[in-house]
Amino acid sequence: MLGLLHGTWSYRQFIIDSIRNDFANRFARSRWGFVWMVAQPLAMVLVYALILSEILAARLPGIENQYAYAIYLSAGFLVWTLFFELLTRTLTLFIDNANLIKKMRFPRIALPLIVVGTGIINNGILFVAILGVFAALGHLGGSELLWIFPMTLLTALLALGFGLILGVLNVFIRDVGQFVTIVLQFWFWLTPIVYPLVIVPEEYRYLLQYNPLFPIVNAYQNILVYGQSPDLATLIPIALLAIGLLVVGLLLFRKASPEMTDAL
Template identity: 60%
Template sequence: MLGMLTGLWRYRGFILSSIRNEFITRFSRSRLGGLWMIIHPLAQVAIYALILSNILAAKLPGIDNKYAYALYLMAGSLAWTLFSEIISRFLSLFIDQGNLMKKISFPRITLPVIVVGSCLLNNALLFVAILIVFALLGQSPNLQMLWLVPLTLSVVAIAVGLGLILGVLNVFVRDIGQVVPIVLQIWFWFTPIVYPVSIIPDYLKGTLEYNPMFSIVSAYHSVMVYKESPDLHQVLITLAIAVALMLLGLFMFRRAVPEMVDSL
């Protein structure tokens, strides 16, 4: 672990320049540039809001805002977008960078760190856009939003842990790359992002405890929509799971790097 941290520090310039170059290259020929990173998730929120708001708006108790459902959607989407983007990019990261890993000697851990940095930049821009939309809809920022710092770190830790495990496995078993997008779709609908927890039957609510994204998304809703502190007990449990997953992912990545280079 110390060797990874040392390598990251020595190659910090490479990491920062790679994140910047990726951002510039990604939108170099686009008239709207980085705005597309904001437009896509907000457009998805708008579609869900238009289709489902009339059905679910009356079932969001405790929110004194006629745009309650749109606020609820945006808060949950902020967490899920970061989570799914990291996992999706990690899934093919080592395959896409196979030639680089075989030809150049550098700390391989810099590759996932560059992806995380890029995803965090995207998420930060989306957060700013959501704050502006919140303000336009009459939902002012509040001090409880400071909780988003540890919550975002939890999302990153869970996504990095799962992403590294799946990305390594995908090098050796390419079917993983086909299965994971389907699993993420199912996972999305089993997480209360487009619907409130209150509409879930009581006999199914217990299953939500096994979904680590449930407590994080619920915390985002509490902080951004209800202006309340999240359930600290749930946050600590989720953070512990996140750290464990990230350590497992890093361990697996470190052990598998030499074999990955040979297989790519």
């Protein structure tokens, strides 16, 4: 474990340069690169808001803003876009970079760290854009917005923990990637992002405690929609889970690294 940390620190400039190059390649020959980065999630929010706002806006207690449902959606999508990007990119990370892994000597753990760095920056840009939309809709936040920073870190750790484990397994069992893609579709709809919690029948709400993403999404909604601090009692178990998954992922990665090159 200490060797992984030492290797990461030794190659920190490589990681930083790789993150910078990722953005440069993404925006190459595009005059509106940053616009397209946030346009897709915001367009998805707009589509859901136009279709479902009349049905579900009245189910959001405590919000008098006429654009309440769009605000609620934005909070949930901010979490999901980060989690989805980090998990899906890490899932195929080692396969996508097979040639790099075979031809260059560098700590392999740098690859998921590059993905995390890029994803957090992307999410930060989206967060700023969403705050601009909120301001235009007359929904300004206060000091509770500072909670977004630790919540972003928690989301990234959870996604990296899952992604690292599944990414290593996907090198040896390619069906893992296909299976996870299907699971994520169900996961999205089993998390109160598009619909409010009150729409879930009470006898089934206890099932949400088994969804590790639910407390994080709920915390984002409390912060951005209701201007409230998150409930730490519900987040501590998720933080412990994220750390546990990350430790397991790192141990699995370390043990499987010698065989990964041959499998790729």
